[in-house]
Amino acid sequence: MEAVLGLMVILLGVSHGVETYCDGRQNGTQCYGALGGTVDIQLMDSISEIPRYYLLKDSLKILHVINNTVISNTIERRSLFFLSSRIFRINNLSRTDSGDYTLQTFNSDGYSSGERTLQLFIQAPVSSVLLVSECLSQGEMRVSCSSEGGDSPLYSWTLDGRTLTDAELLSGNNETNNITLKQHISGHLVCSVRNNVSNVSEEQKTCSFINCTSINETQIVGWVHANRNNLCIEPTTEPTPVTPTAVGTSWFIFGLKAAVVILSLSGIWIWFTWKKKTILEVSAVPQRMESPDNSVLMIEMSPYSNT
Incomplete structure (x- = not known):
């Protein structure tokens, strides 16, 4: 033929x-x-x-x-x-x-x-790829790759841009849609699905080991997805380091505030002192009472006084 x-x-x-x-x-x-x-x-x-x-x-x-x-x-x-x-x-x-x-x-x-x-x-071209993975207890990673649409799809795997080798696989091969990675295999895993008219891929990070304290203060030890590691408590803000310049600035501000307080108290003391002095001076001035024209002045004479 x-x-x-x-x-x-x-x-x-x-x-x-x-x-x-x-x-x-x-x-x-x-x-x-x-x-x-x-x-x-x-x-x-x-x-x-x-x-x-x-x-x-x-x-x-x-x-x-x-x-x-x-x-x-x-x-x-x-x-x-x-x-x-x-x-x-x-x-x-x-x-x-x-x-x-x-x-x-x-x-x-x-x-x-x-x-x-x-x-x-x-x-029909492949329209999308879905990766579903599971981190196993000993650090292995089980991954399933599926495609939406697409006639006669063919699968292939890469790790950090290179073809995934059999030495890195516990089960499956580079042309199956279900694989299991061996322990301590790390990097960016990509599943590509293609046919004669299309080629689509999806990427996921491998598993990583964590040992930390969770939000409810329980200890977490095990393997999780590296791109979904939100179980550990992370500080929301970093403490601000104290520098000599910052210390000097703080003392200057403290001294300035103290001077303002002292000046305020001194002003209040001076004002009260002046007020008190004014009141005493007014009290020492004799009071003269004016009487009507027909008033009578009475003088008491002592019998022992000279005439």
Whole structure:
């Protein structure tokens, strides 16, 4: 069987509208398109001078070109043929777009000059990855990796950017979605999920050993997730260190306050002293009582006084 398994995929993102490229210039090529996305099929060389050709999908003619002019395109509402590049683009791919696509060419006399077929497979891209892990009592770490969406997902693992080795695994391997890390394996663990039209990954830190006091003042000793270690009490503020400059400033402020208090008390004492002196001076002045004109002055004479 003369089948050439060729695949050339260009990924522009894992979302609705993923674009892929398929080189269909060789017979038996296998191509992949993303569900809801776009595929560009290279039918022939851009400099090709074939005067007439058909493109059939499962024996149904969908494209007819004569002398570099599109005669018919049965799916033109979601497809486009670029005459200059000989690329046939299909948008908004669905499951029904999967199948065999056959290009039939003819010479100027209308005789067949060749035929080649490609297979197009439509896959749903992986949309997200979920990591679920558990820290075991001896420091091992059990991890499960699952993907949302995506046809025929393939799994792989890395630790700090390098491929996870069998020597670091207690169970599973680099291509399974469930693994268990051995004791004292630390770093950033990444699970990648891919298929022919997408590639998505998720990262998580490995387990770490803690020995601390919890919020309710109980001692905690064991293995926990390094990125979820919120069991230990951590100081909310750091104590401010005392420097010689700070000490000098404190004494200066204390002295200034003391001087203000002394001056205030002195002022109060002076005011009371002046007030008391004023009251005494007023009391020492004799009081003269004025009497009416017809008042009588009485003088008591002593019998022993001289006359």
